[in-house]
Amino acid sequence: MFNSELIEQIRAAFPRAVTDFNGRKRAFFDNGTATLVVDKAARAEAEARINWSANVGGIFDESIRASDTILSGRQAVADFLNASDPTTIVSGESATSLLFNLSYTLGKELTGSENVVTTDYEHYTNVDPWVELCNRGKIQQVRFAKLNMEEGTLDMNHLQELIDAKTKIVTITAASNMLGTKSPLEEIGKLAREVDAYFVVDAVHHIPHGPTDVQALDCDFLVFSGYKIFTSHGSFLYGKKKHLEALQPYKVRTAPTTPPGKFECGTRNQATFAAISGVVDHFLSLSNEVQSNYKGKFSNYHGNKRALKIAMDAIEQYETGFSKAILSGFDDTPGLLDMPKVTVYGLTDLNRLDERDPTFSFEVANVPEEKVVSRLWKEGGIAARSGHYYSYAQDVYNKQKIIRISLVHYNTLEEIRIFLTTLNEICKLN
Ligand SMILES: Cc1ncc(COP(=O)(O)O)c(C=O)c1O
Structure with missing residues (x-):
């Protein structure tokens, strides 16, 4: 549903999806903390x-x-x-x-x-x-x-x-x-x-x-x-x-x-x-692009409510693909599950990806969180974070600091590939 043309269109709607304000190309994976702004809203x-x-x-x-x-x-x-x-x-x-x-x-x-x-x-x-x-x-x-x-x-x-x-x-x-x-x-x-x-x-x-x-x-x-x-x-x-x-x-x-x-x-x-309203307009535009895939679906919703349901359903499906790629990687790139030094906190069962959003907390054995985050940024241009996210779960797991990435629909599989490649290199430390 999300072909390369649509992905480009979505990224073009977010002035900072591709580069930061310095013009640095980077993949923004810190969306769980705050997302980038869509131009219609700004x-x-x-x-x-x-x-x-x-x-x-x-x-x-x-x-x-x-x-x-x-x-x-x-x-x-x-x-x-x-x-x-x-x-x-x-x-x-x-x-x-x-x-x-x-x-x-x-x-x-x-x-x-x-x-x-x-x-x-x-x-x-x-x-x-x-x-x-x-x-x-x-x-x-x-x-x-x-x-x-x-x-x-x-x-x-x-x-x-x-x-x-x-x-x-x-x-x-x-x-x-x-x-x-x-x-x-x-x-x-x-x-x-x-x-x-x-x-x-x-x-x-x-x-x-x-x-x-x-x-x-x-x-x-x-x-x-x-x-x-x-x-x-x-x-x-x-x-x-x-x-x-x-x-x-x-x-x-x-x-x-x-x-x-x-x-x-x-x-x-x-x-x-x-x-x-600008955000909702963005989803309505996205809905127009994918609605042909939804003929006869969600017929109990009408007008903008149906259009928004379609947009968010399409986003959910697209993002499930992110979770799969992050965990299982690509033919030529290992995923988190293939990296023995990486521990993921949260659902990793590939048959249950519909039960999770593409937000992943993880650690790398023997490499401090700050070092992982800093190398991800310097070598891969991946904006990730380590810290406490005010989550009670961090106290339950006794992880006062944890690395977290969180992706949304302007991210891409290519960005995930770069993230995984960089992380794999980081795992080679020690
Ligand atoms: C699940 C959840 N609830 C509440 C909040 C707090 O939201 P706000 O900053 O709008 O008070 C956050 C912020 O990260 C959150 O992730």
Whole structure:
């Protein structure tokens, strides 16, 4: 589906996909930390900043245009998530601030005897807002579902055991930002609903890698951040309409009393909404290119929602090929699985690649992480990283530092080949 012409077209849409600002050719594999920006988003953001920087609510054109931009940005996010309507989309500074706001708000409903269930592979952003509820006496316990450590997946039996009649919130990452493993969200959602708990999804890591459908997940809340999906900072929270209407967030008394405004702290930045619309436009253009492969598919989705589902499905399939290549290499190039000195944390079963995103954490025996990352950069032009990614899983695996690469749809198999060749040379050290 992704032929060389389309790959070139995608890369051309990202001003920094091929070279950095110094003109250095490099492969950008640090996408799990922050992605590169798509030109449509950057241009839309600049246009909104320059041409309609006025605040909303005025009668002059700049103000009207700012309001329209915010509304169409919410609509674009709603289409992208298959949400019912734009009023279900709340914006905020970051996923961290949105989840803290959500935990405070849900905390008002709790009595101190309840529990929250989460997992051992969350980002700390989806841990500490709930631990905070515990510290404030709003819940009794935060419970952590264990991992199948060998394969880097969630232990679903343990998760199921943890959920009981006192569970009021089940909050899970869509994919681990250390291991790349995707959570079986639909299954987890059912478990949450059986005990009438809120089902919260942290989609920050998974968001650029495949379709996200809040109706199919039947989740109560879902959060993601713009800088992980080809635009700037600023994050979005989907909430079921009935919850956004009923819940009482902390708010300034003169702020709107209806959603989404009642959940938003302070004046909105219209440029953030223009930018996220630019991202969605990018996916719509991509969808046009691949839609002939989807005749008769996804017929229960309509208009932009179907187009976006197609784009994200195509991206997911393309990226599964990345995972395969990274692990098993090419005819003339060994993959991570062929390098005895490399240990990969996360799913490596080639028959289960649909259960992971192309995010890989690994180490090389006897070569310090910094040295691997520095040689990858100097010799291969591979932008990778070693460190702590605020992942609870790193504490569970006792890896305070780990090398991570994370690929998205503007990366290429050729870049993977260079990465593997360089890493193979690094393995020859010592
Ligand atoms: C899975 C996950 N959740 C949450 C976050 C935090 O997002 P933000 O920086 O928008 O608060 C990250 C950031 O890396 C992440 O990977």
